[in-house]
Amino acid sequence: MSNTLRGPHFYFSLLRLLVMLRGGDARRAESNAVEGRLVGMMIFLIHYLFFATQFVSFLLAPWLIALQLVALAFCVWLFWMLLLYINSVIIKLLRTGGLFRTIPTRRAQSILCGMVTTAMACALLNTAGWVRELGAIWLVMVAMNLLSAVVLALNHAARGPGQ
Amino acid sequence: MNSSINWARRFAVRGVFWRQYLDWATVNIPFYLYPVLHFFMTLFFFFFAAPARRIVLAHLAIILPGSSRMMNYLRVFRTFHNYSWTISEAAIHKLNKEEFAYEIIGADWLDRLGAAQGAIVLTAHMGNYDLGAALFAEKFNREIRLVRAPEPDEQTAEHLSASLEKSGEGAVKVDYNTGGALLSFDLLNALRLGEIVSIQGDRIEAGLAEISAQLFGKEIRLPNGPFVLAQVSRAPIYPLFIARSGYRSYQIIVSEPITVLRTGRDRADDLAQAVEKWSGVLEQVIAERWDQWFAFAPGFLSE
Numbered sequence: 290m291s292n293t294l295r296g297p298h299f300y301f302s303l304l305r306l307l308v309m310l311r312g313g314d315a316r317r318a319e320s321n322a323v324e325g326r327l328v329g330m331m332i333f334l335i336h337y338l339f340f341a342t343q344f345v346s347f348l349l350a351p352w353l354i355a356l357q358l359v360a361l362a363f364c365v366w367l368f369w370m371l372l373l374y375i376n377s378v379i380i381k382l383l384r385t386g387g388l389f390r391t392i393p394t395r396r397a398q399s400i401l402c403g404m405v406t407t408a409m410a411c412a413l414l415n416t417a418g419w420v421r422e423l424g425a426i427w428l429v430m431v432a433m434n435l436l437s438a439v440v441l442a443l444n445h446a447a448r449g450p451g452q
Numbered sequence: 453m454n455s456s457i458n459w460a461r462r463f464a465v466r467g468v469f470w471r472q473y474l475d476w477a478t479v480n481i482p483f484y485l486y487p488v489l490h491f492f493m494t495l496f497f498f499f500f501a502a503p504a505r506r507i508v509l510a511h512l513a514i515i516l517p518g519s520s521r522m523m524n525y526l527r528v529f530r531t532f533h534n535y536s537w538t539i540s541e542a543a544i545h546k547l548n549k550e551e552f553a554y555e556i557i558g559a560d561w562l563d564r565l566g567a568a569q570g571a572i573v574l575t576a577h578m579g580n581y582d583l584g585a586a587l588f589a590e591k592f593n594r595e596i597r598l599v600r601a602p603e604p605d606e607q608t609a610e611h612l613s614a615s616l617e618k619s620g621e622g623a624v625k626v627d628y629n630t631g632g633a634l635l636s637f638d639l640l641n642a643l644r645l646g647e648i649v650s651i652q653g654d655r656i657e658a659g660l661a662e663i664s665a666q667l668f669g670k671e672i673r674l675p676n677g678p679f680v681l682a683q684v685s686r687a688p689i690y691p692l693f694i695a696r697s698g699y700r701s702y703q704i705i706v707s708e709p710i711t712v713l714r715t716g717r718d719r720a721d722d723l724a725q726a727v728e729k730w731s732g733v734l735e736q737v738i739a740e741r742w743d744q745w746f747a748f749a750p751g752f753l754s755e
Contacts, residue, residue: 300483319483319550322699328484366492369485377480393548399482 299324302437303430315441332406335427336365338420339409376401407431461605465501468607471615478543486540494533501532504748508532514668515742530743538696538744542583546615554587555697558706561690565706566592569646570687574678574710575694576654576734577746580702582616584694585650587704589623597642599635599651601749602628629657629677636677643685650692651678653730655749663723665731668739674731679723683712689726691733695741707733 298318299305309315319325345357380397383389389397406427413424462469481489498505508531512524519527544550556562565571566588573588573596575581585598598616603609613626627635629651639649653675656662661676682689688709695703710733712726738745 320553320700325484325699326487329487332485333488363492366489369489373477373480377476394479395482395548398480399484402482402485 297321301328301434302441303434306437306440309441309444315444331427332402333365335406335409335413335423336368337361338416338423339412340365340368342413342416342420372402372405373398403431462607464605465497465504466603466608467605468611471608471611474540474543475547475615478540478547486537490533490536490540494529494536497536498529498532501748503750505532507748507750511745511747512742514670515738515745527743531746534696534743535746538580538583538746541696541700542580543615544700545583545586550700552583553701554704555702556704556706558704558708561706561708562692562704564709565648565690565692566594568648568688568690570643570685571648571709572643572678572682572687572689573648573650573692574653574689574730575650575692576737577652577748578654578693578737578741579695579744581652581694582612583702584692584704585616585624587694588648588650593623595623595625595647597625597627597639597647597649599627599629599639599649601652601655601657629660629675636681639681640685643681643687649681649687651675651681653678654734654745654747663727665727667731667735672731674727676723679712679726679730682710682726683714683719683722686714689730691730691737693737693741695737695744705737 296313297308298314298316299308299321300317300319301324304324305315305317340361341358345354345361347354349357376398377394379401380389380394383397410424410427410431413420414428415421416424461467477489505528508528509521509524512519512527513521516524516527541552545552565573575584582598585596588594589596600612603612609628616624616626627638629635642649656673656675661680662673663676663679664671665674666672678689681687688711690709691707693705695705697703710726710729713722715722
């Protein structure tokens with residue numbers, strides 16, 4: 290524990306790069322509630338919209354559509370449970386093959402979850418309106434984040450305590 | 453038949469499965485998925501942990517007189533949501549060794565407690581009381597004896613004890629508050645040796661000595677043990693609460709120590725005075741932080 294509240298720290302490379310450019314501490318941290326909530330909500334929204342476009346029938350009565358949409362939120366939660374479990378098995382297999390051994394399991398999960406979400410965001414590009422734009426925003430953010438990770442790695446700023 | 457019942461019991465609301473799942477999730481889940489997952493887990497337990505929901509609802513009706521039943525259901529959800537975050541952050545501290553921010557309210561009292569030769573920490577089922585013990589042991593480099601209410605599930609109790617002891621890196625020893633006299637002598641001995649004993653003073657367990665007190669204008673029964681222990685050992689009682697103040701951020705609230713007098717005239721009167729002071733502190737803290745009072749067991753304020 291610490292009783293000193295430090296400056297802003299972030300988990301994602303894009304935000305860490307921005308902090309670094311402003312002369313701050315670019316080490317990775319999981320302490321930013323706003324960052325966590327925004328990214329978590331966005332991932333949930335992408336998964337939710339992906340499944341909604343695949344499985345929800347919008348030709349039914351309005352109350353049936355509403356019921357499906359409510360039920361879908363719980364289905365996405367159950368899907369996450371399953372996804373996290375399958376990912377944990379994949380990570381175990383990859384580790385026996387020598388991969389992902391130096392990073393914590395939750396970061397390896399983060400990479401796999403990011404890949405699944407990006408695949409869903411790609412599928413959202415085939416839809417229309419704001420749903421398509423949301424998919425595009427996610428893809429742009431992923432590209433910028435990867436680019437930032439490269440810049441941070443080149444600047445040796447990517448290492449944090451316990452990482 | 454018995455083995456299948458025991459197996460099924462693992463999945464009960466207070467079964468060990470959920471504690472093990474929490475540990476698995478702490479290691480496996482990226483931090484940014486927590487807000488969504490906490491929401492759904494809270495919703496899940498809001499419906500399935502019906503006895504706890506009813507108890508918290510009854511408590512809220514007493515703590516917040518005149519409040520509407522509908523609003524209190526939402527407050528129960530908020531309490532469960534806080535509990536979800538609280539236990540997951542305790543697991544994060546234990547397993548991931550992540551840093552937490554904290555602010556001390558009553559720093560002078562905490563310093564006095566840290567330096568005390570034998571003291572009783574009286575706390576409640578509030579905020580992150582488990583994390584608090586680990587923090588105390590770490591900050592003052594002292595051992596602490598934690599007396600908990602017994603868990604209904606034996607495997608859950610074993611898991612919790614192991615977690616607390618791991619979290620406190622060997623400086624936290626867990627005892628369970630059962631009806632036997634052996635623990636009382638053990639704790640008295642620990643206090644006389646200058647150790648610190650932490651007891652939860654907001655729940656009475658069957659078979660334990662009790663004493664009456666007033667809380668929110670209702671007569672309640674509180675455990676007698678901490679006060680008798682303080683009177684016999686002459687150790688001061690420090691009311692201490694660990695409240696969650698935000699994402700990975702806590703408040704440690706320490707109040708003025710309570711001394712249980714030994715006037716020699718009427719022992720019960722001396723105890724009653726100390727109990728009155730404790731219930732006053734408890735009432736104030738619960739009134740300010742009702743959404744972090746995790747008193748899910750029956751037979752207290754709602755009875």
